Amino acid sequence: MNAIETQELTYTYSKGTPFEKTAVDRVTLAIEKGSYVGVIGHTGSGKSTLIQHFNGLLQPTSGKVLVGGQDIWADKSKLRQFRFQVGLVFQYPEYQLFGETVYSDIAFGPGNMGLNPDEINQRVHQSARFVGLTEDQLQKSPFELSGGQKRRVAIAGVLAMDPEVLILDEPTAGLDPKGRDQILGEIREYHEEKKNTILLVSHSMEDIARYANRALVMNHSHLFAYDTVEGIFSRAEELSAMGLAIPQVSRVFLELSRRGAPVSPNVYTVDQAVRELLGKLEKGGDKK
Ligand SMILES: Nc1ncnc2c1ncn2[C@@H]1O[C@H](COP(=O)(O)OP(=O)(O)O)[C@@H](O)[C@H]1O
Ligand SMILES: [Mg+2]
Structure with missing residues (x-):
């Protein structure tokens, strides 16, 4: 069973203008349920553009995106459902915090899903625990927290929606090595417990090696390869030619x-x- 599939997925920014740019070019792939996929590629290769299609934030210029075997754009009234199914943590997600308290920030997503207050409460506490936020911190303003803690609040907000697929776009960018290892360790535990599908966009081949079992490599808007980490790393010379050192x-x-x-x-x-x-x-x- 595949969690996510794309068929000839193409996305062009500013189509028909002098700034036209095809950021994802005819990408076809199938990601098996339960995989932990490292998404790699040089800056500007199309990683962020690609993953924003997986929960319908971007609509393909052409081609298809399937979640759980269903074309997410086939019926626009169902799009919302797919957005709950595939949780996306943006790059620098702390800029999107806005709640008065950490609690209300984390509760926002599950509230949107129309869950009852008990269920929301339970989910807020559970996801806060996953990312190592204390009860005490739940009552604080997110703006009183450190950079690493704010990032955790943003991640917890997506976890609280209990998505089948969790996508994180460079979740450790700008954090110190300790904060980085902690967050990635927490995500690994979450994956082991939930057995859901994870996509981690990362610059670090070490992190991909340590945490992922599959790797998806983008190169100049094209899918270079999607394979096991072993399979990808065995192509060390090709990777290094595209600026990715194993x-x-x-x-x-x-x-x-x-x-x-x-x-x-x-x-x-x-x-x-x-x-x-x-x-x-x-x-x-x-x-x-
Ligand atoms: N909003 C945008 N408008 C126009 N071009 C964009 C936009 N976002 C990204 N791009 C371009 O699309 C290409 C892929 O970008 P992106 O998906 O962000 O790559 P990555 O995440 O791998 O760094 C780059 O050339 C980038 O400049
Ligand atoms: Mg990016």
Whole structure:
């Protein structure tokens, strides 16, 4: 079962003007339910434009977008439903906070869905817990919080809608490494618990390696590839030609394996590398 499909999806900004720009060009893909997809590509490759189609924020210039097998533009009166099904956290979402309290900000989405107050209350608390916001913080003004905490409020607001597909557009941009790891760790836990579909737009190949099981690569408005992370990283040279460097440790293991060393070519993190090497050493020891 596919969570999201596109068929020859094309989007052109400012069509018919001198500023015309085709940002997504005939993209066809199918994202399986339950995947955790890393979306990568150079700046301006079309990532943000592509994902804004998945919940109907942008309407294709041509081609189709299907959510759960249904064309989301087939019947405009149903569009709202798809917007609840596919939650989108924008880049720098903290600029869109407006609630008097953190609580009311997070409650906005579920309120829009017409849920009853008990259900809303439960969802606000649950999603606040997911992103590590305290009860105390729920009663504060979002503007009293730090940058990282504001970002968490915005993410919690989308989680509270309990979307089947959660899309995050560079959710850690501008955060320090600690805040970055925390937020990505929280999203991973959320994915493991909910088993829903996640799309994470990221600049960091390390993050894709660590968290995603699929990768979608955009290059100059075209889909370069959609595959398992292993499959994508094995094309290191093509990626680096488009300015996307795979993690250093991956390059080392890919090259070792190419030269005939008995190691896995699919190592993406230093932790994995340590385990891989220790495993080999132990096996080697047995033989003696
Ligand atoms: N609102 C807009 N109007 C006109 N052109 C845009 C707009 N938004 C993005 N673009 C252009 O579309 C292309 C893809 O942009 P975008 O989807 O934001 O890429 P990415 O998210 O990969 O950086 C870029 O050339 C960008 O300049
Ligand atoms: Mg973008």
